[in-house]
Amino acid sequence: MSDMVSETAERLFSAPRTDDGEGGLSQAFWAQISDAGLPLGLLDESAGGFGLTAREALSIARIAAAHAAKAPAAETMLANWILANAGLDLAEGPATIAFGLTLGKDLKLSGELQRVPWGRDAASIVLLTQDRKVIHLSGGWECRHGLNLADEPRDDLIVDCTLRPGRAADANFDPKTYLALCAMLRVASISGAAQAALGLTVTYANDRVQFGKPIGKNQAIQQNLAIMATQVAAACAAADMVAAAFPPHAANEAIFQTIAAAAKLRAGEAAGICASIAHQVHGAIGFTHEYQLHPLTKRLWSWRDEFGSENHWAEEIADAFFSEGDVTPWDFLTRQD
Amino acid sequence: MNQTTFEPAPSTSQFASLRKEVRDFLEETLGKHYPAAEQARSWTGLDTGFSRKLGARGWLGMTLPRKYGGHQRTALERYVVVEELLAAGAPVAAHWIADRQSAPLLLHYGTEQQRIDILPRIAAGECYFCIGMSEPNSGSDLAAATTRAETIDSGYLVNGTKLWTTNGHAAHYMTLFCRTSKAEDRRGGMSQLLVDMTTPGISVNPIIDLAGEHHFNDVRFDNVVLPSTALLGQEGDGWKQVMGELAFERSGPERFLSSFALLAELIRVVSAAPDRHSRRAVGRLLSHLMVLRHMSRSVAGMLERGENPSLQATIVKDLGAVLEQEIPEIARSVAPVEAEQGSTAPYASTFARTLLAAPSFSLRGGTREILRGIIARSLDLR
Numbered sequence: 001m002s003d004m005v006s007e008t009a010e011r012l013f014s015a016p017r018t019d020d021g022e023g024g025l026s027q028a029f030w031a032q033i034s035d036a037g038l039p040l041g042l043l044d045e046s047a048g049g050f051g052l053t054a055r056e057a058l059s060i061a062r063i064a065a066a067h068a069a070k071a072p073a074a075e076t077m078l079a080n081w082i083l084a085n086a087g088l089d090l091a092e093g094p095a096t097i098a099f100g101l102t103l104g105k106d107l108k109l110s111g112e113l114q115r116v117p118w119g120r121d122a123a124s125i126v127l128l129t130q131d132r133k134v135i136h137l138s139g140g141w142e143c144r145h146g147l148n149l150a151d152e153p154r155d156d157l158i159v160d161c162t163l164r165p166g167r168a169a170d171a172n173f174d175p176k177t178y179l180a181l182c183a184m185l186r187v188a189s190i191s192g193a194a195q196a197a198l199g200l201t202v203t204y205a206n207d208r209v210q211f212g213k214p215i216g217k218n219q220a221i222q223q224n225l226a227i228m229a230t231q232v233a234a235a236c237a238a239a240d241m242v243a244a245a246f247p248p249h250a251a252n253e254a255i256f257q258t259i260a261a262a263a264k265l266r267a268g269e270a271a272g273i274c275a276s277i278a279h280q281v282h283g284a285i286g287f288t289h290e291y292q293l294h295p296l297t298k299r300l301w302s303w304r305d306e307f308g309s310e311n312h313w314a315e316e317i318a319d320a321f322f323s324e325g326d327v328t329p330w331d332f333l334t335r336q337d
Numbered sequence: 338m339n340q341t342t343f344e345p346a347p348s349t350s351q352f353a354s355l356r357k358e359v360r361d362f363l364e365e366t367l368g369k370h371y372p373a374a375e376q377a378r379s380w381t382g383l384d385t386g387f388s389r390k391l392g393a394r395g396w397l398g399m400t401l402p403r404k405y406g407g408h409q410r411t412a413l414e415r416y417v418v419v420e421e422l423l424a425a426g427a428p429v430a431a432h433w434i435a436d437r438q439s440a441p442l443l444l445h446y447g448t449e450q451q452r453i454d455i456l457p458r459i460a461a462g463e464c465y466f467c468i469g470m471s472e473p474n475s476g477s478d479l480a481a482a483t484t485r486a487e488t489i490d491s492g493y494l495v496n497g498t499k500l501w502t503t504n505g506h507a508a509h510y511m512t513l514f515c516r517t518s519k520a521e522d523r524r525g526g527m528s529q530l531l532v533d534m535t536t537p538g539i540s541v542n543p544i545i546d547l548a549g550e551h552h553f554n555d556v557r558f559d560n561v562v563l564p565s566t567a568l569l570g571q572e573g574d575g576w577k578q579v580m581g582e583l584a585f586e587r588s589g590p591e592r593f594l595s596s597f598a599l600l601a602e603l604i605r606v607v608s609a610a611p612d613r614h615s616r617r618a619v620g621r622l623l624s625h626l627m628v629l630r631h632m633s634r635s636v637a638g639m640l641e642r643g644e645n646p647s648l649q650a651t652i653v654k655d656l657g658a659v660l661e662q663e664i665p666e667i668a669r670s671v672a673p674v675e676a677e678q679g680s681t682a683p684y685a686s687t688f689a690r691t692l693l694a695a696p697s698f699s700l701r702g703g704t705r706e707i708l709r710g711i712i713a714r715s716l717d718l719r
């Protein structure tokens with residue numbers, strides 16, 4: 001099953017596309033993603049999924065990122081998981097996740113949600129409100145367009161609607177857990193984009209000739225690429241680490257938060273180092289719009305700041321640690337296992 | 338580019354009771370308040386009494402077969418014990434090399450007699466090893482080793498000098514890497530010999546390190562006669578055997594926990610009122626350690642399955658050394674202190690010891706540049 005999913009994802013996301021606009025989702029592309037069942041990747045079989053492990057399901061996000069795919073595959077996968085857990089209907093189209101607002105009397109909902117991934121394309125928004133409700137919105141917002149560096153939609157949504165009954169449920173988790181789940185998606189994506197950037201950079205170093213030999217024969221470049229490889233390995237390990245802790249259970253919610261936090265921090269750090277080395281090795285060609293390094297590095301630069309930067313998560317982890325008072329650092333580390 | 342990925346790490350949660358046993362044992366043997374500056378010796382603290390106690394508890398030679406005095410436990414159980422010892426800064430140096438790499442080496446390449454003679458004593462914490470690889474003119478370039486073992490009627494005649502030999506003064510045996518014949522290929526003609534350190538003609542001379550301490554030595558071989566049974570593995574296979582040994586030498590949690598005592602001290606010092614700077618630093622360091630532990634457990638899983646983790650071990654060692662060396666720099670930025678060896682203030686003395694040990698983290702066991710060269714080769718750049 002797992003191989004099938006990666007193969008499907010690889011085939012789907014690596015195919016050249018001509019229907020990509022400047023931001024925004026191609027309907028034809030989404031139809032393929034949806035037909036392949038990828039939006040259900042994180043669900044249990046009982047909830048309509050395929051019984052993948054989290055690592056297998058998150059490989060969809062990793063592979064999509066490696067090909068700089070323009071689609072909210074990862075977001076929809078998680079949105080559906082949140083909906084299924086809250087006992088709400090699954091999304092029927094592309095879905096996204098947002099945080100904020102408070103559900104008013106008579107199921108009224110209004111206010112602004114900022115920088116919602118793929119907001120303009122989402123048929124469903126899974127909203128985690130401040131009063132700890134999970135809400136499945138499928139209309140009733142206006143969209144103000146925005147983009148991240150990689151031209152992925154990050155839109156502000158102005159919501160004003162009355163919910164239909166059966167569209168809200170009490171959240172099963174602490175609000176921080178939802179943010180940690182979103183961070184988990186970005187860790188998987190960072191690992192994929194960083195790995196792809198390494199592949200591209202190594203190939204370039206072997207092909208580009210200066211002073212009569214491939215630049216990759218120079219030790220200075222080899223050493224930098226080795227550093228990049230260790231950072232890619234760390235990002236991939238971070239992705240595996242958080243996948244192994246998924247799904248969060250009531251008993252380990254705090255542990256899941258800490259593991260996701262550590263993973264996002266580590267992957268975010270790797271993202272910056274990898275982007276920097278990839279550009280240095282590529283020289284001027286990598287600085288052009290034409291050459292296909294920037295879709296990867298722009299994603300790395302954007303994703304490390306989305307759903308919590310390194311500093312954000314460092315403080316969260318430190319707070320979790322210091323708030324306990326008498327726990328030693330070693331206890332703290334080993335009880336995450 | 339799959340070479341740089343790690344298999345998912347196996348969980349060690351099923352070994353929680355083993356972890357607890359080790360912690361209880363450590364508290365009992367080292368006391369509740371084993372000084373931080375002692376802990377900061379990490380795996381260079383030597384205490385043969387401690388090693389024997391560990392052996393008596395069955396925590397040495399853990400993965401060896403019972404018939405050689407071992408305990409037939411898994412590589413993961415050994416991992417749990419080892420990381421608990423390191424995290425506590427227990428004085429493990431006496432048995433460290435023997436347990437980590439000499440025992441697996443003997444198990445793999447030793448003769449039955451060598452195994453029967455030595456492995457049970459390693460498992461008991463009574464028999465210690467040193468590694469004779471480096472020489473005055475052969476450091477990173479190991480194939481440049483010139484120590485020679487000539488074949489004579491009774492065995493071998495050895496001449497040469499080994500350098501930087503950690504615990505040469507405390508070891509019962511050395512695994513000696515030397516030339517046994519001329520070869521076209523400079524890596525050919527090398528062999529490993531098992532050297533009884535009491536053999537006449539061997540002299541061990543201390544070299545004092547920058548902290549003023551005696552850990553490593555220069556070991557001279559002056560017409561040393563070894564029996565032919567000293568050969569370890571196959572004559573001429575020394576290079577291959579040593580490379581296999583390095584997978585064990587580089588793979589463990591000691592490659593990222595060397596500064597752990599300082600991190601724990603730093604946390605103690607700032608914990609009363611952690612400001613934003615210290616929270617960011619502590620949160621970041623804990624995150625790095627979590628990911629490194631995950632990677633290191635993945636390596637243990639590979640060892641468990643009989644796979645060769647040398648590349649993964651190399652990656653963990655390089656990332657680990659960077660982190661270990663960062664910790665003193667971060668400590669002084671978060672909680673400024675003037676380092677003082679032997680200070681009664683635990684933070685200042687722990688800081689001093691870690692700072693003075695730090696340069697070695699990216700030298701011993703293969704330098705940073707050499708490790709990165711290995712990684713670059715795995716990327717098909719060399």
Ligand SMILES: Cc1cc2nc3c(=O)[nH]c(=O)nc-3n(C[C@H](O)[C@H](O)[C@H](O)COP(=O)(O)OP(=O)(O)OC[C@H]3O[C@@H](n4cnc5c(N)ncnc54)[C@H](O)[C@@H]3O)c2cc1C
Nearest residue numbers: 468469470471476477501502503697700701702704706707
């Ligand atoms: C604390 C400690 C304990 C040790 N214990 C032991 C032991 O028990 N047994 C043992 O056999 N050895 C031991 N060593 C020795 C250790 O293995 C060597 O220090 C190491 O292999 C490097 O050799 P070297 O010191 O001669 O440095 P060199 O090889 O001379 O290197 C000096 C510098 O040049 C760099 N360099 C060398 N070649 C290249 C290259 N091709 N490309 C780029 N840079 C290069 C190195 O990375 C390093 O930065 C120990 C060392 C230390 C510090």
